[in-house]
Amino acid sequence: MPLDPTPIDPRWAWEPYRPSDAAPWNLRRVGHLHRRAGFGATYAELQEGVRLGPTALVDRLLNGGPGQDEFDRDLAPLAASIAGANNAAQLRAWWLHRMLYTPHPLREKMTLFWHNHFATSNAKVQNAAFMLAQYELMRKYALGGFGAMLLEMSTRDRAMLVWLDGKGSAKGNPNENYARELMELFSLGIGHYTEKDVREAARAFTGHDLRGAELVFNENNHDAGTKTILGKSGTFRAGDVVGICLEQKACPRFLVTKLFKFLVSETIAPSEELLAPLCEQLRKSDYDFGALVATVLRSNLFFSERAYRTKIKSPVEFALGIVRGLEGRIGTTVLADALELLGQNVFNPPSVKGWDGGPTWLNGQTLLYRQNLALALTSTEDPRFGRRTDPAALAKKHGRPTQEQALALFADVFYQGDLPAASRERLAVYAQKEKADTLPVYWTAEDAANHRVRALCHLVLTQPEFQLN
């Protein structure tokens, strides 16, 4: 995919966006914000966003809505039973349910960002309790201090101890897996450390272990000798190595680059100068990701054409956006299965690098399955979802009795009206067309009209722009 090299002024980029005639606050910007900071919006949320204005809406997304504690309390018993039964299938469904119905979508979205960052797979860990604990760790710090998260991930996370073989790593013959990925994938990026650094750091990580499900530190297995890591020498332990990594200039740069791609754009090749203010902020704030995410979400660049529709939707964004737009309450076990066919099996990323994302989400197989999933979600005839995501019910709820009005509603919910004129025209022609359908004889006129509305919604969702975020 060719990247757009047009230079961007860093000062302008990160200044807070203020609505203007050239860049008005409208449905499109509200939809864009909800897609990036969450999993898409309902019609009511879009309308309310326009009313609130950018500052208040970003505030709300950063803080989340009311009922968060209650939501967490309601779902805790289910988590406990999933952990107790080591139920890998329900584990996935549980998180998808949270993403869909949480009062704080940005926190779940950023948790998904960190899941892709630490990319731990239950395929190897094989322990739902460990995976849930790691999830809770990432959610706790999703909009908080990266340093504290990295420290806990490096020293007290059982899923990670299994995933990257820290478990049982002992003096004399340390396992280098965690030390390497800490530097390569979690904090610095390739080229900012040496093989010697990896080997020395691995010594510092010795001694951590699991006894059954219990975390233990075995002093006898720990290499207490002097290590030299990234230019520093001392009798370092795991926490010291994390501290040394966080001090490196490469660390904020590495994290900011990743966040930029996640929140802003997959098509901009960000220059050193463009990212510098964000790196500076992250370093000065002691790695406060809440503040960093706030800066990005409020910025001129975020709300500009350069960021708009410059990402390929992940399968989670694609499917959850439909369910949220249709205001459906669905069982997420079947959704988890469907997402696996689209290439995003949460809690099971394909490798330590996580999902590659971007254009790799789409090929002749996954795009077909996306379109067929859109049909399953809109037809009401698929046993997995039934009538729980019914476009006809949505149209009725919002008082859109005709085909044309239903089309306008779907175009607003899923595109905020931003469809090419030719596509809109094709859809309108289809909506108006007299159908020579051979419908079942027992259908009422309303059944037939509903059927057409559902077919229309499916066609709306198959437009290429819907694959973009």
Added chain:
Amino acid sequence: MTLNRRSFLRGGVTAGSLVALGAVPGFVQRTALAAPTSETAGAKDTILVVIELTGGNDGLNTVVPFKDANYAKLRPTLKLPADQLGKLNDDLGLHPQLRPLNDLLDKDQALCVVQGVGYPNPDQSHFRSMDIWQAGSLAQNLTEGWLGRTLKHLPGTPSFHLKTDNEGSPLAYEGAPVRVPSIKTLEEFQLQLAAASGADKAAQRDVIEGATRTAGGEPGLLDFVQRTAANTYASSRRLQEVARNYQPKATYPDGNPLASRLRLAAQLIDAGLGSRIFYVSIGNFDTHSAQAPAHANLLGQLGAAISAFYKDLAARGHKDRLLVMTFSEFGRRAKENGSRGTDHGSGAPVFLVGGRVKAGVVGAHPSLTRLEDGNLVHHTDFRQVYAAILDQWLGVSSKDVLGSEFKPVPVFTG
């Protein structure tokens, strides 16, 4: 824009050749050539079809060392008469029901028999041993398959499990970056519509495909989506045509479920989706009693199915892209049991079929006197066969997939 001559000559491989065959409407011609295909994902477009013989195939009555006097001693009732075997060489013959494979060897040089394949300390549990073969690993905890890991190195390559009714996805595909679909019919791999009539269907298709017609404009993500979509819809359409009109260029035997699934694989290959890996299985090889008729029946299905599949694809110009591999979780006990059957064993032959295999037999038949716990001893690790397929056929590093170096068995020509 030039047509890729190589792929065109082989026929029906890429979007480019779809155009050449006149199967694609004009707008796709402008766009599909630039869309992702196997040509751009990897340098090669070779195909691997894995056939799992579930239950433990009796290797000793599949590839028979008829000159060895011990054979008749070990198999007093199950021994196959030498004059009925299809000779591979002076010492070895295939089960009479595998005659179609002898023909592939004699007429097309398209059969390679790798002898004595297994792994150290063979496990006699169907499940554990099958997991080991499918994972390509002897690790205690097996969660990823060798083909799933292979697909990590072939991003964007469609692959299929062609399943029977109640069959789950094989472990072999676990770990793939995109879950490999298990399908029973071509309809499952088509663009589905909620249309109530043929006319409505056409109208809906027009709305969906109309939006891809502007592809080829500004480069960027939208153009990428449009091109991918145009290619996807063309493939889907082609699949519908293939499902309706596919005329096999060889006769697939009736009443042979394996042949039906291989025919499906042939259709998917010929549809030009860029699919490269297929997995099918055929069950009931666990012949503990009254083995002779059951085993003959299964091998008859296997031989006829593979032969038809090979001939069909060869006639379409795909023979040099095709490799079929058969395997079973283990062979069976050298000495037959008291029920005219055989119990679980180890080391057994692997068949490779395709236009580029080294024709004939590779490796010696396992000794019938030097047994371990009554079982034939393997001399070739199954991962050496995988290594050859990975390194020399699929173009994926076997070390990356298998975790360490295995010396490839010489099974390919040149």
